Amino acid sequence: MALDTNLGDAVGSLHETSGRWIVDAAAEPVRHRVGFISLGVMGAAMAARLTGAWPLLVWNRTAAATEPLAAAGAGVAGSPAEVFARCPVVILMLADERALDDVVRFDGSVDYRGTTVVQMGTVAPAYSSALGERLRAAGGRYVEAPVSGSRQPALEGALIAMVAGDDADVERVTPVLRPMCAQIFRCGAPPDALTMKLAVNTFLITLVSGLAEAFHFAERHRLDPALLERILAAGPMASTVSTSKAAKLAQEDWSVHAAIPDVLKNSRLIVDAARRSATASPLMEVCTQLFAEAERLGHDRDDMAAVVSAIRDRTARGEVRP
Template identity: 40%
Template sequence: MVRYCRAFTADFFLRARRPGRVRAPVGVLDEATPVVQASLTLAAEEIRTRGCAPGPVRGPRGGSCAAGRRASESRGRASGHRRTGRTGRTARGGTVTTTIGFIGLGVMGRPMAHNLLRAGRDLVVWNRSPEATDELRAAGAVVADDVDGVFAAASTVIVMLVDEAVTDAVLGRGTASFAARAAGHLIVSTGSTSPDYARGLAADVAAAGGRFVAAPVSGSRIPAERGELVALLGGAPDDRAAARELLAPLCRELLDCGEVGGGLLMKLAVNLYLDVSIAALAEAVNLAARAGLDLDVFDAAVQSGQLASTVTRVKVPKLVSRDFAAQATARDALTNTGLIADAARAAGAATPLLDASAALYAEAVALGAGRDDMSAVLRAIEERSG
């Protein structure tokens, strides 16, 4: 199927460039379509090396992955729990007993913590910016004074932090505090880091007498609010089982990905597809706008076609209306492209489409869109278009 798709892409754009054919406006097809150009280069290479001719795009029907299991049963069990602790208190030292600790209440962490509360779990939370804890306190969470308050109050702690440096700083890695926090605890990291970093952190947690699961979640703010994330679990079998039960109220799917690092590698592979897709959607919207097309009709055409998906239903309207309120930020997308590139180089995998997309995300961040939604990569494409 890949062979036919590449051939079809090459045929379409090569035909578009021939004399007498309809062509995109100057400055649109080449200078401001880096993802298309990268795709075209790959397609041309395929034709040269394999001699494949353009033809109909055919392939097997999509199948379902048997490796995972739905979280609905676990979510149902979780929703039957009732919170028994008092609410709205402040955790000091080891005086508060609660079930789950949660550190990191950003764009993703806040709705995840809310869903744990809705499932009836006792929750103690902490965030580097204290104001982010106010709505969790109002919803019934216990707010710790500091990180040590979380670890004193809970034997299982979820961390949803922005990157490796922040994770190390919050956990106190490399200091005497780290061993005291990790000992006797199950730490579940749901953010995105490199697989090697997670393996190193897991080794340090184990040396301190704790357990560690790297369970990055796939999805953005809206799936997080709806409890429809996908968790990719990496760790020892017993620890994965514990994390599965813990994360069930947050997810529609929980997939076992082997030892620590396996889930992160899986997420990086998935995010390669996502990051390139969002850049390609932005490129398509820019072309449609500059060619004078009705963008509402363009949106309808995308949503009515075979490429329609949850991503297109969310991102195309945002691109058309220039609504860049963050669901997943452009800076996060740029960070992810770096992690993906490192993993790809280690595996000996070429990433021409990722490389083109990464340059666009970097340009968008440089233009001041770092805190905007990743669909703001459109700004970089518009800047290239002049």
């Protein structure tokens, strides 16, 4: 379906009431949908925020992941091509470039004309730029919208979005992003939003790695981890991230909010971008090694706080100096 106006105008049967978007009974929900492709840890939580906010059509490689959303009223597509065919705005929350290549095809099997594609996953900035160029050449529109936050903020609609794209395209998709995001920051043209996301993740990853090292230091000196947690929460360095990850470290709770493999992927993207621009990244070099070691130690399904295992392993092996 071609769409040359703001999505909210095109689907006039949608309107906002008390901060929520609702669908009129006389609407044509089959025609006017937001598409969401890939329902991983983050994607499922984000898509859940859109059910009841917009008429939603979802697709996931593993069909079982669509069942909770279908029960909440979302439609389920049989293929990514169906999502692109039926939805004027399509959100992509795929894991990496390979997954994007599998879904966003340029072999003539998908018509992107009039479709605004919103790429919310974290991929290499250069890849994102190239993808946007190919989509525009195929008649589509492209917006980068990576987010800062993990599964819990996604469930709460408290993500922070960084967006890049033509002004009209950003305006078109902003109402769709609002149920998922507490704040939306414009970053210019692609790939500036993804590059900004890498800068944000540099702080996040070094912060959590430093926090893990602090708990390991306390552990080695036989200090009470629960007391350290309380002191950090009361101090000037406390943040949403530090308090949530400190609780995990104190309780040895590795249930996933941000998984080790995802953080490792992002770490490598940051280091690669730094090297390409001849930028020093000494802390991220070390963090990338630690997350790779944590994954090798069997924490491939655990939260990023489990990076402490790599620090413990270095101590056990006598690697106590750089």
